Amino acid sequence: MPGTVAERRSRWLLVAVLALQLVLLSAQAQTASGSSRLEAFFVRSVAPFSRAVAATTGFVESATDGMRLRSTLEQENAELRTELEQLRRERVEALGIEQELDRLAVALDYTAVPRGHLRVADIVYIDHASWLQTLLLYVGDASVVRNQAVVSADGLVGRVVVAPAPYAKVQLVTDRAASVGGMVERTRRQGVVRGSSPGSLDFRYVPLQADVRVGDLIVTAGIDGIYPRGVPIGKVVEVRPGDELFHEIRLTPAVDFGVLDQVYILDRMPVPDEVKETDPDAGG
Amino acid sequence: MPAVRFLIALAAVVALHFVGARISDDLPRLLDLFLVMVVFYGLQGDLILGLAVGLLVGLVTDAVTGGLYGLHGFADTIVGYGTAYAAQRLVIRRPPGIFLMFALAAAAQQAILVGLVVMLLADPALPDLTWMLIRVAATGVAGVLFVLIRRRSLKRIEVWRRSRTSKLK
Numbered sequence: 001m002p003g004t005v006a007e008r009r010s011r012w013l014l015v016a017v018l019a020l021q022l023v024l025l026s027a028q029a030q031t032a033s034g035s036s037r038l039e040a041f042f043v044r045s046v047a048p049f050s051r052a053v054a055a056t057t058g059f060v061e062s063a064t065d066g067m068r069l070r071s072t073l074e075q076e077n078a079e080l081r082t083e084l085e086q087l088r089r090e091r092v093e094a095l096g097i098e099q100e101l102d103r104l105a106v107a108l109d110y111t112a113v114p115r116g117h118l119r120v121a122d123i124v125y126i127d128h129a130s131w132l133q134t135l136l137l138y139v140g141d142a143s144v145v146r147n148q149a150v151v152s153a154d155g156l157v158g159r160v161v162v163a164p165a166p167y168a169k170v171q172l173v174t175d176r177a178a179s180v181g182g183m184v185e186r187t188r189r190q191g192v193v194r195g196s197s198p199g200s201l202d203f204r205y206v207p208l209q210a211d212v213r214v215g216d217l218i219v220t221a222g223i224d225g226i227y228p229r230g231v232p233i234g235k236v237v238e239v240r241p242g243d244e245l246f247h248e249i250r251l252t253p254a255v256d257f258g259v260l261d262q263v264y265i266l267d268r269m270p271v272p273d274e275v276k277e278t279d280p281d282a283g284g
Numbered sequence: 285m286p287a288v289r290f291l292i293a294l295a296a297v298v299a300l301h302f303v304g305a306r307i308s309d310d311l312p313r314l315l316d317l318f319l320v321m322v323v324f325y326g327l328q329g330d331l332i333l334g335l336a337v338g339l340l341v342g343l344v345t346d347a348v349t350g351g352l353y354g355l356h357g358f359a360d361t362i363v364g365y366g367t368a369y370a371a372q373r374l375v376i377r378r379p380p381g382i383f384l385m386f387a388l389a390a391a392a393q394q395a396i397l398v399g400l401v402v403m404l405l406a407d408p409a410l411p412d413l414t415w416m417l418i419r420v421a422a423t424g425v426a427g428v429l430f431v432l433i434r435r436r437s438l439k440r441i442e443v444w445r446r447s448r449t450s451k452l453k
Contacts, residue, residue: 010331014365021358028352042347046298053302
């Protein structure tokens with residue numbers, strides 16, 4: 001195709017830029033790692049805008065809340081007091097169970113996985129509209145690393161994929177590229193939870209003979225080196241016999257991502273990739 | 285100065301994107317403001333400018349969305365360059381032509397994104413066709429509105445400037 005020198009040069013430049021991007025994209029697709037210095041740079045550059053928008057809307061919302069009628073607040077207060085009383089009772093019961101577990105662990109010389117601490121983080125942007133689902137957290141000076149689990153009061157939210165301080169980008173559990181080791185709480189049957197169509201999850205590799213029912217709670221199995229055991233992922237809404245050896249199980253997430261404004265980052269360090277990828281036959 | 289103007293425009297688009305996402309989950313799915321910006325710069329007919337703006341704006345889009353980093357960077361580079369290439373060869377002044385350019389750019393971007401995702405991912409998540417069509421139409425309408433409003437504003441400023449200069453004389 002003939003053209004001026006400038007046009008030809010621009011064409012070569014286009015080809016070079018596209019080829020470079022394609023190489024970078026292919027590398028990411030192979031390693032399943034969305035994090036790079038370039039991404040960290042751009043996330044850090046655009047995140048203040050989302051934080052500013054979140055702060056502004058938060059201010060407007062709190063101003064609106066402040067104008068609520070007194071009767072509504074009184075009613076809410078009463079409800080919260082009842083809930084607090086119930087939670088206090090449950091906490092006392094849970095403490096008793098925890099102490100009993102600790103005593104049993106000591107008696108059996110059992111080394112438990114450290115539970116880690118929860119750190120609150122504000123969500124400054126949530127992208128659950130596009131095909132690939134993420135959210136952006138403001139974490140301040142706290143050190144956050146890739147693969148740290150992110151949870152809410154209702155259940156599992158996702159994992160940190162890139163953390164350019166003071167922000168952290170979280171891949172939601174509903175993202176098609178996300179996968180979590182899960183198990184049926186009732187039977188302890190394990191499988192893999194994957195993101196599915198927007199707002200739903202698939203529970204895969206559960207054999208046809210396994211007992212799974214609609215309404216079963218699926219929790220994290222704690223076998224993937226990222227998520228701790230027992231965090232609710234979702235509820236079974238559909239169980240069908242699959243084409244091969246496994247059930248086709250559809251879940252609804254435990255967390256309503258549409259109402260999230262704060263989440264908890266689990267401080268427990270994930271199992272390093274090099275440890276997970278160690279070849280058992282390599283010796284040493 | 286044009287670089288500063290570009291950065292201000294990009295900052296405004298990023299802020300508008302976040303505001304839209306706060307208002308409704310569907311707004312960012314409905315309209316890609318970043319693409320409107322890419323096509324607008326592409327319509328100036330400078331191939332290098334179209335390429336550079338497409339690349340930069342695409343990478344910023346990738347920063348606010350999930351998945352493989354660089355998907356929009358790749359797609360928007362082609363769209364920016366393609367728009368500039370078309371603008372060099374066609375006279376695009378009337379609203380239907382402008383609408384067509386923006387809509388075609390949106391369709392091309394969606395097609396490239398789908399192609400890339402299918403090519404690179406083992407289990408790709410494809411967007412809903414209805415939403416894709418709505419997005420194409422919405423980008424066309426937004427593009428026309430933006431270009432016409434900008435044209436009218438520039439004309440008014442020019443008239444005001446001229447009247448001011450003649451008064452001073």
